[in-house]
Amino acid sequence: MYYQVSAKNNANYTNTTMMDLVFTFDKEANDNIKGISARNWFSEKEKYFNDYGINNKFKVISHEVVPGTFVENTKVRLSKEPISLILFFNYFNNTENRVILNNVDDLEIRILLNYDNHKIIIESNNYKNSNSNNNNSYLNKENFDKINDSVNDNFSSNSNNSKFIDIFSN
Numbered sequence: 762m763y764y765q766v767s768a769k770n771n772a773n774y775t776n777t778t779m780m781d782l783v784f785t786f787d788k789e790a791n792d793n794i795k796g797i798s799a800r801n802w803f804s805e806k807e808k809y810f811n812d813y814g815i816n817n818k819f820k821v822i823s824h825e826v827v828p829g830t831f832v833e834n835t836k837v838r839l840s841k842e843p844i845s846l847i848l849f850f851n852y853f854n855n856t857e858n859r860v861i862l863n864n865v866d867d868l869e870i871r872i873l874l875n876y877d878n879h880k881i882i883i884e885s886n887n888y889k890n891s892n893s894n895n896n897n898s899y900l901n902k903e904n905f906d907k908i909n910d911s912v913n914d915n916f917s918s919n920s921n922n923s924k925f926i927d928i929f930s931n
Contacts, residue, residue, distance in 0.1 A: 762839075762846075764870040766824060766832035772874035773828065779803060779851040780824045780872070784843040784865075787818035791844045794819065799849040799858035826874060842866050850879055 764782065772778055781802065785791035790813040794802070802809075806821075813819050820839065824832060848860040854877050862868070862883070871882040 762837045762865050762868050762870070763834055764832075764837065764872065765834050766826055766872045766874065768826045768828050768830050768874040769876065770829040771876045772826070773852055774876065775828050776853065777828070778826045778874050779849075780826055780874075781806075781849045782822040782837070783847040783849065784820045784822075784837075784839060785818065785845050785847065786820075786841060786843055787813060787816075788844065789813075790818040795845065795847050795859075795861050797859075799851055802849045802859070803851050828874075839866075848872070848881070850874070852877060852879070854878070 766780065768778060783794060783802075785794060790809075794809060794813075797805070809819070810821075820843075822837065826832065843865060844863070846862045846865045848862070850858045852858050856878075858879075860881055862870075869884045871884075873880040873882075
């Protein structure tokens with residue numbers, strides 16, 4: 762699995778955005794963690810580490826994303842397949858700020874942090890761009906910035922193998 766993050770200059774009301782990618786490997790941990798909001802996750806994260814972290818029931822990758830920055834294409838190496846990936850964002854708004862994904866082993870995820878929300882583009886590794894000479898060419902900063910520009914108000918994918926999620930429309 763790979764992921765990238767790009768934050769607009771005004772992301773999160775021009776504040777740093779905490780973002781956690783939580784990979785769960787245990788049904789109990791998965792059920793408990795996926796049911797909480799991002800606000801609760803960030804305020805109670807230590808409790809979950811105490812309850813489930815000791816036995817490697819989940820793995821967390823944390824980022825503090827400053828507005829106007831880009832987190833390069835990052836590969837996640839996991840010792841086993843997770844039950845799910847739960848993404849938490851600490852936006853200053855009253856929404857869940859959480860995304861839950863299953864079957865993440867072959868995904869490429871692009872995350873765009875906006876003023877008061879975020880957009881996520883998910884693509885499977887099994888469906889590479891046929892115009893590409895390099896397997897990861899569409900995941901470079903230039904192409905990601907083009908997507909960021911087009912995603913602002915109305916995103917339309919030109920590929921049938923992409924799934925676009927706006928978590929605030931759920």
